[in-house]
Amino acid sequence: xxxxxxxxxxxxxDERAAVELRAALRRQLLTADTYETxxxxxxxxxxxxxxxxxxxxxxxxxxxxxxxSNPFEAPE
Numbered sequence: 001x002x003x004x005x006x007x008x009x010x011x012x013x014d015e016r017a018a019v020e021l022r023a024a025l026r027r028q029l030l031t032a033d034t035y036e037t038x039x040x041x042x043x044x045x046x047x048x049x050x051x052x053x054x055x056x057x058x059x060x061x062x063x064x065x066x067x068x069s070n071p072f073e074a075p076e
């Protein structure tokens with residue numbers, strides 16, 4: 001299973017984005033109520049992509065993905 005997260009920051013900050021995305025993915029795993037285990041070596045962050053809103057404010061969008069596995073399933 002794959003989980004994804006997106007964050008917008010008002011400035012470019014790769015480290016903060018990674019920390020926030022990791023936290024968002026942890027929350028998703030907890031609320032998903034599944035027996036999936038995060039494979040943190042698959043954690044991947046992309047970005048930033050500059051996005052301008054209606055007021056002309058530039059935002060930096062970061063995306064992350066994380067793969068999980070179920071330790072109770074038989075391997076293929």
